[in-house]
Amino acid sequence: MLSHVTNAILALGVYGVLIGMILESCYIPVPSEIILPYAGYLVYSGRASFVGAVLAGLVGGLIGASIGYLIARYGGRPLVERYGRYVGIHARGLDRAESWFRRHGDGAVFFGRLLPGIRTYISLPAGVAEMPWGRFLVFTFLGALPWTVLFTYVGYALGQHWTQVGSYSHAFFAVTLIALIIWLGWLRRRRKAG
Template sequence: MQEWITNTMNSLGHLGIGLLMFLENLFPPIPSELIMPLAGYVSTQPNSKIQFFGAIAAGVIGTMLGALPWYYVGKLVGEENLKRLANKYGRWIGLSSKDIDKADNWFDKHGDKAVFFCRLVPGVRTLISLPAGISGMPLLPFLLYSTLGTTLWVSLLTYAGYALGENYELVEKYLGPVSKIVFVVLIVAFVLWLLRKRQKNKGKKQV
């Protein structure tokens, strides 16, 4: 993976960075925690075709282009289709159309902040585009808050690689496990939520 990322970046320059970050949003196993620090490190090398601010711009553009497919997948699925699926199959996991309504109301109130902050969270930053699309979040606010969060994230990663030099891999070494931990925590939280919801439903039926 690292060799392929390095070769792509060296051969295509800023375009390669944009392409890698685009793919990272479609296929999360490709780590931005390695791509952007490497770009920051390469920008410090003499006669490098990659420039520090150019790397950041390419990373942001690639990320935003990669976020749009998931956003439109969410749009195509839509809230109404999701409700129909929840009513038809949701009983197997304790999910109903009312739950979808609650989630959608929450996203209407906090969606802007959710999109911004989730762009800074490894393991979640790619996935946030899906609920944004499903909830019907307008495209312009989605792009605005996504771009703000993404610019901050990409800049931090790129600067970390710039500052660490040859030790740029330390960024991925320490942030990589964080992505996995966050993902596991989300799954556990979702399972706990389902279990609590089922217990509440059982209590209502017994009464």
């Protein structure tokens, strides 16, 4: 069923990218690792501009993340726990995202948008903690930008072979993890110095 939904979304071109990213950021299991490379393929095939494809991915991601944030902010964790299972939100994933958010605050939203397994959940603890919506949008945008640009570009570069992007997602995750470790080390040193 998921593959049929994904194929239907992809058939819509750039609008499908927008819809797919809204759904992915709202916890519907439509993987951005498929949607964004397809956006790059649309650029490769001349059916979209690179800027248009990236904007569709970013705007869709921001809309979806905002929906999750607002649900968590106004419904709280009890609402998320009660109905989250219907869209693939499990207590374990929510616990990890909340722990990550408590430890790292704004940076959790930025880096959380770059980490598979946390990226779709990070809106929930930000909403529950009532992080100001404007700040949430800024950090979500900044975190989603490199992910969106990279996966769109890889889809463009692979052209007709855009479906092979899965092997590149592991490399991106490794680079993100290294950057995160460096950032956490810098924060720790700054706290000790202050």
